[in-house]
Amino acid sequence: MTVPSLNAGETAALTPRFSTRSRRVGASATQRVAQEADRMKRAGIDVVDLGAGEPDFPTPAHIKQAGVAAIEQNFTKYTPNAGIPELKAAICQRYSDAYDVRFDPANTIVSAGGKQALYNVAMAVLSPGDEVVTHAPGWPTITDQVLLADATPVVVRTHPEDGFRVHARTLLDAVTPRTTAIVINSPGNPTGGLIDETDLEIVAREAAAKSIWVVIDLCYEQLIYDDVSHNLPRVLQDAAPNHGVVVGSLSKSYAMTGWRCGWAVGPAPLIAACNSIQSHCTSNVSSITQRAGVAALNGSHGCVREMREEYRGRRDAVLEWLGAEPRVQCTCPAGAFYLFPDISAFLSPDTIRTSADFATALLAHGHVAVTPGEAFDAPGFLRMSYAASRDRLREGIDRLLAFVRRLERGDFD
Numbered sequence: 001m002t003v004p005s006l007n008a009g010e011t012a013a014l015t016p017r018f019s020t021r022s023r024r025v026g027a028s029a030t031q032r033v034a035q036e037a038d039r040m041k042r043a044g045i046d047v048v049d050l051g052a053g054e055p056d057f058p059t060p061a062h063i064k065q066a067g068v069a070a071i072e073q074n075f076t077k078y079t080p081n082a083g084i085p086e087l088k089a090a091i092c093q094r095y096s097d098a099y100d101v102r103f104d105p106a107n108t109i110v111s112a113g114g115k116q117a118l119y120n121v122a123m124a125v126l127s128p129g130d131e132v133v134t135h136a137p138g139w140p141t142i143t144d145q146v147l148l149a150d151a152t153p154v155v156v157r158t159h160p161e162d163g164f165r166v167h168a169r170t171l172l173d174a175v176t177p178r179t180t181a182i183v184i185n186s187p188g189n190p191t192g193g194l195i196d197e198t199d200l201e202i203v204a205r206e207a208a209a210k211s212i213w214v215v216i217d218l219c220y221e222q223l224i225y226d227d228v229s230h231n232l233p234r235v236l237q238d239a240a241p242n243h244g245v246v247v248g249s250l251s252k253s254y255a256m257t258g259w260r261c262g263w264a265v266g267p268a269p270l271i272a273a274c275n276s277i278q279s280h281c282t283s284n285v286s287s288i289t290q291r292a293g294v295a296a297l298n299g300s301h302g303c304v305r306e307m308r309e310e311y312r313g314r315r316d317a318v319l320e321w322l323g324a325e326p327r328v329q330c331t332c333p334a335g336a337f338y339l340f341p342d343i344s345a346f347l348s349p350d351t352i353r354t355s356a357d358f359a360t361a362l363l364a365h366g367h368v369a370v371t372p373g374e375a376f377d378a379p380g381f382l383r384m385s386y387a388a389s390r391d392r393l394r395e396g397i398d399r400l401l402a403f404v405r406r407l408e409r410g411d412f413d
C-alpha cells in the first residue's frame, strides 16, 4: 500500500500540540537515575540502589490488615471527596496527641499523598505573576508545582555549614509585593535540615500580616533524630491562623508510599477550594487506603519508633564509613533518610565535571545509584538514601570509596 505524502502545512496540522504549562516541567532527574538503575538491574547487574526516596520496610502488618479488611467488607466505593470522617478525625487526633494542637476535621482534606495535597494548594492560591518563596537544596516538586500553577518560584539557599537550616530572614528577604506563598519543608528532602520554631514564628507572623500563605510540608516530621522541639503545627496555628497550611503524609513514617495518602489542614476557605479542585481530578483517595490510614494513625506507633531508630543507626553508620574519605564532606542530617554529601572535591573541568556526571559514572562503573544534586538545585552534591539494609549500605559505600580511588588514579580519563 502506498502512503500518500503530506505537504508541510498538512504535517504541521498533524503535529501534536502541548500546553505551555506541560513544557515548563520535565520528568524529574530523580526519575531519570532510577530508570537507568532499573534498566541495569533488569539486565542482571547487581546495583546498590541508594537513589530511592522511600522506606525499604514493608507496611506494618496491622495497617495492611486494615486494608484487607476494607476489601473484604466491601468498603470499595466512592467516599466523600475530602476523605472519610474517621480518617480526618484520626489526622487531627494525631496532631493533638503529638503537638497538643487542635485542628478541625472539617478543615482537613485527604489527598493522594502529600504531593497532591501540595498541588491542590498551589492550584487553589496561585495565579499568573504570583511568586512563591521556597528553599534549596529542595524537593523539586515544590518548584515544579509552582510552575504548573503559572506562578514563579523564588528560591533561597540553605547551607551545609549549619546543617541546611532554613532561616526566617533569608526567606523574608525574598518576599516581594508579588509573593503569594512561602513553602517550607522541614525536615527537608534532600538535606534533612530543619526550620527552628522561632524562625517559623517570625516567618508566619510577617507573612500573615501581608496576607501571604505559609505552607509547611511535614511529610518527614516523624523522622527527626535530634532531640529538638519541632512543634511547627502549633507555631503556625498561633502565628498565622488564617494563612497557615500543614501538609502531611503516611508515606514515609508508616512505610506506605504506594498507598497514596496525605493531607492538608488549613483555613476553611482554602480547604474548600482544594476540595473543589480535587473533586474534578482524582476525587477521593482509595477507600481501602483510607481505612488503612485510620489504622496507621490510631494504632500503636511502636512500628514508627522502631523504623526511626533503625534509620538513626544507619545514618550514623554510613556517616562513619564515609568519614574514611575526608574529601567527601557530609553534614549529619537532623531528619528524613538521606545523606547529602558535597563531592565537589572530585569534580574537574577535564574529567568528571558535574555531580550529574559523577552520579552517571558511579552507576556505570561502581554500580551504585545515587541522585545528583542537580535534581535538587544543588550541583556539587549527591543524595544518598539510607532507606536500605545495612549490608547494602556497607556495600554501596565500599563501592563508592573504591570508585573515588579509581577516579584519583585517573582510571576514567
Ligand code: PLP
Pocket: 053, 112, 113, 114, 115, 116, 139, 185, 188, 189, 217, 219, 248, 249, 250, 251, 257, 261, 262
Ligand atoms: N514532601 C517531600 C519533601 C517529599 O520528599 C515527598 C516525597 O518524596 C513528599 C512531600 C510527598 O510524598 P507523598 O506524596 O508520597 O506523600
